[in-house]
Amino acid sequence: MAFIAVAVVFSSCKKNERALVVGKIQNASDLATTEFVIDKIVFGTKTKKLALLKISEASFMAYSQAKVKAGIDLSKIREADIRIEGTKIHLELPPIEVINFSYPPASFVEDSLISDPKVFLNKIDIRDQEEFFRLAELDIRENLRYIGIVRTTQNHTRQLFQVLLGSLGYEEIYITFKSDDLIISKVNLLVDTETVVEQ
Numbered sequence: 001m002a003f004i005a006v007a008v009v010f011s012s013c014k015k016n017e018r019a020l021v022v023g024k025i026q027n028a029s030d031l032a033t034t035e036f037v038i039d040k041i042v043f044g045t046k047t048k049k050l051a052l053l054k055i056s057e058a059s060f061m062a063y064s065q066a067k068v069k070a071g072i073d074l075s076k077i078r079e080a081d082i083r084i085e086g087t088k089i090h091l092e093l094p095p096i097e098v099i100n101f102s103y104p105p106a107s108f109v110e111d112s113l114i115s116d117p118k119v120f121l122n123k124i125d126i127r128d129q130e131e132f133f134r135l136a137e138l139d140i141r142e143n144l145r146y147i148g149i150v151r152t153t154q155n156h157t158r159q160l161f162q163v164l165l166g167s168l169g170y171e172e173i174y175i176t177f178k179s180d181d182l183i184i185s186k187v188n189l190l191v192d193t194e195t196v197v198e199q
Contacts, residue, residue, distance in 0.1 A: 018079045021089070024168065025077055025161070033071030033099060034153040040064045040140055042108075044132035046124050058124045060132060065107040066140045069100040070153045070182070088172035089165055096153045097183035098144065103137045145182040154180075 042062045076094040083090040158175045165173045 017084055018082045021082055021084070021091075021165070021168065022077055022079055024164065025074055025091075033069055034149075034156045036068045036070065036147075036149060036152075038066040038068060038140055038147070040066060040136050042132050042136040044124070044128070044135075046128055060124045060129060061111040062129075062132075063107075063109045063111065064103070064133065064136060066101065066103045066137070068098060068102075068144065068149065070096055070149050071099050072096060072153075072157060087170055088174075089170045090174040090176070091161060091165070093157065093161075093175065093177050095177055095179035095181050095183055096150045096157075098149075098185065101141070101185075103133070103140070105133075108133065141184065141187070144184060150180055150182050 040063075042060075042064055044060045046058045046060075048057070072094050081092045154177060161175055162173050
């Protein structure tokens with residue numbers, strides 16, 4: 001009976017310790033995030049045709065920036081993701097995801113030396129420009145997983161949790177991720193197929 005009682009107390013202590021670690025991690029909030037600024041050159045053309053003959057081509061070029069915040073959803077961490085053996089701890093974290101994506105119009109700067117938006121019988125208007133930027137945003141989103149966001153954010157997250165868990169008294173800290181994928185929320189960006197765009 002004494003052995004069973006000790007085992008129950010030990011199990012309870014281990015569970016309470018894991019619960020304490022989970023609580024500390026979830027209270028870390030935005031600590032496990034990394035911010036990226038992505039420069040994007042936007043280039044588009046609009047062709048005017050007459051009886052299948054191209055009579056003019058207007059062009060547009062601008063510089064833009066997308067801002068991306070990536071990290072992990074700390075609320076997804078469960079007690080089962082933590083293994084504790086004395087001063088050794090193994091933590092398995094959720095995959096990296098895009099927490100916030102912004103492509104602010106304030107960052108759009110037209111290159112007046114290269115752009116030729118007004119040519120004979122042809123003009124690139126505001127609607128055309130919006131289409132160019134919409135396609136540029138789509139291109140950025142589609143390539144997020146290929147520009148090192150996952151590895152950079154994983155390394156940053158490991159460093160932060162090494163400090164956090166070290167402050168809790170753990171001497172051996174092992175941190176892994178459930179997946180090396182990048183989770184990106186899908187958005188519906190409509191495309192105007194009448195406008196010819198190059199990126």
